[in-house]
Amino acid sequence: MQKIFFSILTFSVFAASCSTDLLDRGPLDKYSEQNVWKDSTLINLYVGNIYAGIRSTYDEGGDWLMACITDEGESARTFHLSQQINSGQYGPSDNVYSPYWTGCYTQARKCNTLLERVPEAPLSDALRTRMTGEAYFLRALAYMQLYDRFGRFPIIDKVLSLEDETTIPRAKDEDCVKFILADLDKAASLLPPSYNSANLGRATSWAAIALKSRFLLNQHRDTEAAAAAWAVIDSKKYILFGDFLTLFNPENDNNTEIIFDKQYASGISGQTHSLDTYENSPFFTGFSSAITCPTQNLVDAFKMKDGLAWDQSPLYNAAKPYDNRDPRFYATVLYDGYQWMNETVDMKKGSKFNRASGSGSSPTGYFLRKFLNPKFDTKVNNNNANFQNCPVIRLAEIYLVYAEAKWNLGEKEEARTYVNKLRTRAKMPEIEAADFTFTSLQNERFVELAFEGQRWFDIKRWNEGPQKIGVKITGVDIQDKPEGRTYTRFDVETRFFQPKMYLFPIPLSEINKYPAGTPLEQNPNWN
Template identity: 50%
Template sequence: MKRLICYISLSFTMVMGACNKDALNKGPLNLYSDNNVWKDSALISRVVLQAYSGIHCIYDDAGDWMPCDITDEAKTARSFLKCNLVNAGQYTASSGIYDGTWTGTYTNVRGCNTILSHLNDMPLSSSGKDQIKGEVLFLRALNYTDLYFTFGRFPIVDKVLSLSDELTAGRASDDSCVAFMLNDLNAAAALLPESYPAASLGRATKYAALGIKCRLLLNHKDYSGAAAVAKEIIDKGPYSLFPDYGGMFYPENDDNKEVIFNKEYAGDQSNQVHSLDVYDNSSYFTGFSSVVECPTQNLVDQYLMTDGKPWDKSGLFDPAHPYANRDPRFQASIMYDGTTWMKTLMDMKLGSAINPTTSGTTYTGYMLRKFLNPNYIFYGNNTNYQNCIMLRLAEIYLNYAECELKLGNAEGARPYINLLRERVNMPDIPAGQMTWDAYVRERTVELAFEGQRWNDIRRWGTGASMIGITINAVKINEQNGARTYTTVPLENRFFDPKMYYFPIPQDELQKYPAGKVPEQNPGW
């Protein structure tokens, strides 16, 4: 494959970062020879940190489109983004959907394989080598899971390829791909520490490896296996729910006690920044046409009233004040008409200063609040770049609950759902009333916008009812000082079962010689 051949240079620049725009800018590492790099413990440490910088997370997509924009969670306000092709079912293998995921994964895997190939050359103790090996195996598996959840089966590359190697490997079987990732995660978990001192927060731990293993097993529908791993994390891991659901994502609470793994920003580990606060705040604050992600009315309707009932079955619902008495996770996740943000009343009526018709308009009547920093400074230097939580204890609780439900043990699932509800002062689900629908709703609101929704929908087989649907918005009218809120259809989306996995980019397939082109995903 050309995409692999272009990386076989042994120079440090090509090995670790020339094709990665986010590589650490910590010094002229490309001036060092391979021999110098792998003999110097300080340079080795920087190489490993650079491998972390290649991690892809949803914050890296800010300004383009995030995964929520192709689910029922959100609608992008930018008509030119490629996610609109997905929503309309008008994309093909040539559309470049997730092409960066394919190329980025193999760039990052190449870096991981390079480090692993030099372990024996490193002037480190056995324990030091073991930790690096564990970290890099974890990172390789993390990159491959990103690829796997997007495209399904993939070509397995487990070493640094040279011109003498077979460079046109086909896609491995599904079982082989899963086994390979699990082997890496199991080995990583055996080698990595359970925790780190404050100076090393953000590095992969044993429980980070187990957490990604749990996610992989769940999506592979190995419910017994995923439940066992989840229970190990719950029982033995040093984690607990952070008391403030919304504040959990603020920069002052980075690396809090709920976080199992995150991508670190503005530190030695990645030395990166993201633009989420700029692109997803109102143009009133940013000064330019922002607001990329617009939460849907479909998602808003999933948030229960504080009595634990849906809005259309609760006596607490007031159509004149539809956002009052809602699950507190609603206020923490979504900006709505009448809420306060950055000491400003958010007037979401179309044509207001917050929601102007000229730029930065939200199509749905809502804006994203989750993840955003309420103390962000929009002008001048601002180093408050919050980390992106990629795995947290709440997901493990939900994974365990799903497994228990699938295994026929609803009462085993209920306590973990109730722990999440108790965190935000929502009423418990009573004994005997833990249903699948209640679980789906809980997972929907707890993990809203965090990037797992597409995997969930594929695993549940609910693409027709959760993707190929009418996306709704709220229309806000005002007469004599009184406002009315009406749900209106915004967009009819398309779904075909072939869409559960995205087509391998055509540009990648064209790099194979005739007769060795791997098969495309079914239907594409």
């Protein structure tokens, strides 16, 4: 499993140096700043530290995925902040997503330092150009993540003291968008289109263009979004991976579909995650596991293999509700009767796989399957260390960006073509022209990109928070009766949504850093 671009020896020095102070200076706390910028190896480690600081979907809520505040998932832990969000019982003092605010600015500071110092660094012209492009790309990614959650932000585009930073107000919305797009354009012009195997994990020019297409779609700039998406598609640099079931397995990291991901590997990237440990059934891990539980809402979105909805298809059997589904369902959801890690999973409450209550008990009757390693062995990996990469953007999403933009531009047949490419890969029947609606396009995003961190932003773009977030979340109740096992839908909870929730409140912890006279403006209706 080839990983990110540093030798084990040099990175072991770097990994030991990572810190969590305000500047998170990485190797600069082991070596003087003067020495770092005179040594190409240390500069490379500095850049690697910025890559390591990317907040991926796996890092989203600390120990819960963003799916838990959409109709994709429900957290099994009632004390999680996601439960407050779902009930609308949160505000600035709860500091929702404060790690994103602080983390994104940590990333921006490091990128600004790199941009300031790299022109005079002892590097070849090619390496200097590439590192400059990486700085623009990584800064754009950080600010995109900030903007997606909070909207307008203070633009910090040069090295400043922390005191000076807290005098800069939030920029105008159009200026934030312009800044992010400019960084992505600069990155695309400076970065190479690909790397050799020793440099897997670095941002490419195509990764910058792909992120630009996503960002433009979210800004409702459909013509530009379609053009950027098409540039990636037409490059023929990326190919849909043949098997959706194994697309996210560790052995298929860096496959032909991945445009950009966050790399994890022991001894090389210096980072791990705990997805296999904390999303598996506690039966397999011995921990209070299975945090992010798929909803029946999501399960019902997966069509039957004839292309019809479960309640319209003759293939549906209430006694065997999981037979004959879209194959992507089997790659996404762990359900009753699933063959997993040499076991037949029993999802009835009180079974050895699904505890009757408390931690390790699924509130919906399902566990997460997507992203998990089917060969994960807790007897070997008992330090909670998991290594499979986290996709940031892949070709399938680019197809869906292109399709949605083309639909919005009135080119519905072109949109259908690219939705059907994904259905063909999934071994599902194509959607006929007469049946192709915007709802079917939305559903395709729902099932194809489930748990990949885009659902919240899709719903925001569609302005459908009340219809898709403030809804009843359903699960399945499993019972053994004389006539056999039964599966009955039930309401898990009714979520709460108001329009102000499309933006999270600026964390009070950040507002309090600003001195009197230069306050950090709060988002509308959150004061």
